[in-house]
Amino acid sequence: MHFRPLAATAALCLLFAAPLAHAADKPTDPQIAHIAYTAGALDVEVAKLAIAKSQNKDVVGFANDMVRDHEAVNVQALDLVKKLNVTPQDNATSKALTDEIAAEKAKLEKLDGAAFDKAYVDNEVAYHKQVNEALKTVLIPSAENAELKSLLETGLKIFEGHQQHAEMVAAGLK
Amino acid sequence: MNHRFWVLPALVLAAGTACAQAETITVTVDKMAFSPARVEARVGDTIEWVNKDAFAHTATVKGGWEVMLPVKKSGSVTVDKAGTIDYFCRFHPNMKGTIDVTP
Numbered sequence: 130m131h132f133r134p135l136a137a138t139a140a141l142c143l144l145f146a147a148p149l150a151h152a153a154d155k156p157t158d159p160q161i162a163h164i165a166y167t168a169g170a171l172d173v174e175v176a177k178l179a180i181a182k183s184q185n186k187d188v189v190g191f192a193n194d195m196v197r198d199h200e201a202v203n204v205q206a207l208d209l210v211k212k213l214n215v216t217p218q219d220n221a222t223s224k225a226l227t228d229e230i231a232a233e234k235a236k237l238e239k240l241d242g243a244a245f246d247k248a249y250v251d252n253e254v255a256y257h258k259q260v261n262e263a264l265k266t267v268l269i270p271s272a273e274n275a276e277l278k279s280l281l282e283t284g285l286k287i288f289e290g291h292q293q294h295a296e297m298v299a300a301g302l303k
Numbered sequence: 304m305n306h307r308f309w310v311l312p313a314l315v316l317a318a319g320t321a322c323a324q325a326e327t328i329t330v331t332v333d334k335m336a337f338s339p340a341r342v343e344a345r346v347g348d349t350i351e352w353v354n355k356d357a358f359a360h361t362a363t364v365k366g367g368w369e370v371m372l373p374v375k376k377s378g379s380v381t382v383d384k385a386g387t388i389d390y391f392c393r394f395h396p397n398m399k400g401t402i403d404v405t406p
Contacts, residue, residue: 194394201357201374258328286335287358288393297396 155271162219167205168260169199171230179249188246191298250299257292332360336396337400344382344404351379363393
């Protein structure tokens with residue numbers, strides 16, 4: 130477990146901790162939109178690194194799927210915030226996610242071949258698992274706007290699919 | 304035992320099979336789900352998936368065929384033997400469907 134995704138862990142701890150510590154401090158819709166968009170955009174960045182570095186057909190295929198799906202979700206998210214006239218608001222959770230993914234990318238950049246593939250896919254499993262937990266326990270219940278809530282619910286189904294897909298790719302690497 | 308009693312139903316069955324038009328059964332793919340998730344078909348029928356999602360999907364049988372379902376596009380397969388076919392989306396394996404194929 131050298132490449133445990135500190136990214137997701139640390140950032141999402143904030144998500145879990147916040148509602149426990151201050152029930153009134155649940156994220157607002159502009160913050161939720163920012164977190165969801167950021168989580169997707171960061172996964173696209175890591176996927177692009179995998180497409181550039183990996184030689185494994187399944188890993189590259191998976192990474193391409195991540196780019197395609199997360200970009201599609203984020204297009205929908207941008208359309209929605211425009212329609213609702215909401216400006217996504219940067220926040221501590223988005224910042225922590227961004228910092229930690231930057232660290233994860235730096236680690237991945239130093240790896241090659243099978244070691245890279247394993248680290249990338251393991252990270253994807255854990256990242257999606259934790260984002261899904263955050264969606265289920267914090268983001269979806271906190272969302273006030275029905276359309277935002279619905280988009281997050283669709284997002285959850287997609288990301289649960291990604292988690293299972295990543296688990297299948299991980300099993301194939303062993 | 305009088306043969307007529309079983310020859311007749313057999314003939315009716317044979318005629319029924321011959322007369323049956325192959326049908327197209329539509330499965331909608333929307334909001335990350337196959338709907339209906341379970342369909343019944345007869346050998347020779349075509350299953351058509353209409354992808355209404357903004358995401359690409361597949362209808363994949365493990366160790367068997369795969370139909371690609373790009374965004375807002377359709378794909379189809381003709382079932383050629385009886386049995387139960389379980390399929391899933393390779394991109395999102397939590398999406399599952401079943402086709403019950405009768406002779």
